[in-house]
Amino acid sequence: xxxxxxxxxxxxxxxxxxxxxxxxxxxxxxxxxxxxxxxxxxxxxxxxxxxxxxxxxxxxxxxxxxxxxxxxxxxxxxxxxxxxxxxxxxxxxxxxxxxxxxxxxxxxxxxxxxxxxxxxxxxxxxxxxxxxxxxxxxxxxxxxxxxxxxxxxxxxxxxxxxxxxxxxxxxxxxxxxxxxxxxxxxxxx
Numbered sequence: 030x031x032x033x034x035x036x037x038x039x040x041x042x043x044x045x046x047x048x049x050x051x052x053x054x055x056x057x058x059x060x061x062x063x064x065x066x067x068x069x070x071x072x073x074x075x076x077x078x079x080x081x082x083x084x085x086x087x088x089x090x091x092x093x094x095x096x097x098x099x100x101x102x103x104x105x106x107x108x109x110x111x112x113x114x115x116x117x118x119x120x121x122x123x124x125x126x127x128x129x130x131x132x133x134x135x136x137x138x139x140x141x142x143x144x145x146x147x148x149x150x151x152x153x154x155x156x157x158x159x160x161x162x163x164x165x166x167x168x169x170x171x172x173x174x175x176x177x178x179x180x181x182x183x184x185x186x187x188x189x190x191x192x193x194x195x196x197x198x199x200x201x202x203x204x205x206x207x208x209x210x211x212x213x214x215x216x217x218x
Contacts, residue, residue, distance in 0.1 A: 128157065128181075128206045135175050139168030150205070157182075159202040166195055173202065181207045 035043065125147060136142065142161040150156050163169035169187065177185040184205045191200040
């Protein structure tokens with residue numbers, strides 16, 4: 030280094046001058062970079078803004094035209110879907126609720142139902158699966174007999190493995206149910 034032979038004060042001054050020169054050069058290159066970027070970005074920004082305004086006007090003009098044509102089709106489809114849903118719910122919902130209410134009416138006090146699954150097997154029948162717990166084996170067997178004797182339920186099956194414990198039985202009961210209107214009865218205890 031050449032500045033090693035200079036006095037200490039001159040060395041400090043020389044280092045400070047090098048730092049100032051470096052800083053001035055750095056600021057110059059950053060300023061030139063910003064100026065070049067501005068020259069290239071401003072026209073692109075102006076072009077994008079103009080195109081955006083044109084596209085907004087085009088979309089606004091076309092949406093007014095298509096809204097009127099599409100609204101009539103959408104209204105017709107919505108009315109058709111609503112009438113179909115009302116028709117479907119009038120046929121299916123009462124029968125399902127009647128099955129569930131009938132099962133609840135026939136349930137004895139020692140039986141707790143955790144879940145009910147109903148699937149249609151034909152036009153007037155449904156397959157019902159009940160999962161739950163019974164206080165003891167006698168409650169479950171008695172409830173199975175009550176369900177079997179009811180004229181709206183048939184093929185009431187409880188797996189033998191569910192009858193193995195004598196108390197706190199977890200069961201899965203399967204049966205067929207009639208989807209014809211069921212008259213409500215009082216709850217059996």
